[in-house]
Amino acid sequence: MTTERYTRFQPCYVLRDNDIPCVIWGEDAVGYYGVPTVVFTFYILVPDIDKAANILIQRGWHLEDNAQSQFGNHPLSSAHRRLMPPIDMTENIRIQPSRGPPPPPSKLPPGPTMTILLPATEWHFTFPSVLEGFFPPLPALLDALIDRLLDNDPLANENWSHLAILIAYLYSYVPALKEKSFAEYLKYEHRQYHYDSLSGxxxxxxxxxxxxxKVRDALRDGNHRLCDCSANQDDESLFTAKVEERLRALHASPCSPDEYEIEKLRQEEYERDYSD
Structure with a gap:
């Protein structure tokens, strides 16, 4: 394990050594499962953000103004604590490879960085009785992201687009999520989300x-039966392939590549004749 990787994850080591459960969140979490994303701020879920922040402050971190916090490219207004690492945290580090989390897929992961502590309950994550390492299990990660995404109407959720992107990345890059049977590992109320994500x-x-x-709420109320697809495939607000095809046709070249080359040669011959 390189020093850079260790220093990025050092808040997790400090919290664990002080009996504070924690899991890595955000880009680092989806990156662990194979999403080729870059990482910026280091997000951690903890049971109590104030208790965790106090532990880190005792080890040299210092609180920063929450007004500057972001999740993705949008302001983070929900409960959190924003801390900067100690300036000298890369010095005198005792490396413990056997206890460390696997690194994200980045070839050159960044070193010490801004750390944001998030309350696990608000992000719909329940700590298991036994958690190996610092990364959430894939089903728990997906369940929590979906729950957070569907908490409120998107227009009332300033982070909805970034949450949707993280979920979409998981479905794009994680082979297990391309299997219909993965739904069995998710909460019942999220299984239709999984089926619909595979439906086109x-x-x-x-x-x-x-x-x-709407589907999630209907499942909770017992008013929806799971199916391969919960919407009419003629609904172009949800199935956009035909719309995209029409748009491409509008901007398509008026002639084929062969016709274009023939017309180009004719134009060149005309210009030569005209110049003579």
Missing amino acids: MRTGTLPFVRHQR
């Missing part, structure tokens, strides 16, 4: 998120 719907859009909120 355009995920991550405002219509999709609003549709999934």
Whole structure:
């Protein structure tokens, strides 16, 4: 394990050594499962953000103004604590490879960085009785992200687009999520989300998120039966392939590549004749 990797994850070591459960969140978490994303701020879920922050402060971290916090490219207004690492945290580090989390897929992961502590309950994550390492299990990660995404109407959720992107990345890059049977590992109320994500719907859009909120609520109320697809495939707000095809046709070249080359040669011959 390189010093850079160790220093990025050092808050987790400090918290664990002080009996504070924690899991890595955000880009680092999806990166662990194979999503080729870059990482910026280091997000951690903990049971109590104030208790965890106090532990880190005792080890040299210092609180920063929450007004500057972001989740993705949007302000983070929900409960959190934002801390900067000690300036000399890369010095005199005792490396413990056997206890460390696997590194994200980045070839050159960054070193010490801004750390944001998030309350696990608000992000719908329940700590298991035994948690190996610092990364959440894939089903728990997906369940929590979906729950957070569907908490409120997207227009009332400033982070909905980034949450939708993280979920879409998981479905794009994690082979296990391409299997219909993975639904068995998810909460019952999220299984239709999984089926719909595999059905050809355009995920991550405002219509999709609003549709999934209605379906999730119907499942909770017992008013929906799980199926391969919860929407009519003629609904172009959810199935956008035909719309995209029409748009491509509008901007398509008026002639084929062969016709273009023939016309180009004719134009060149005309210009030569005209110049003579």
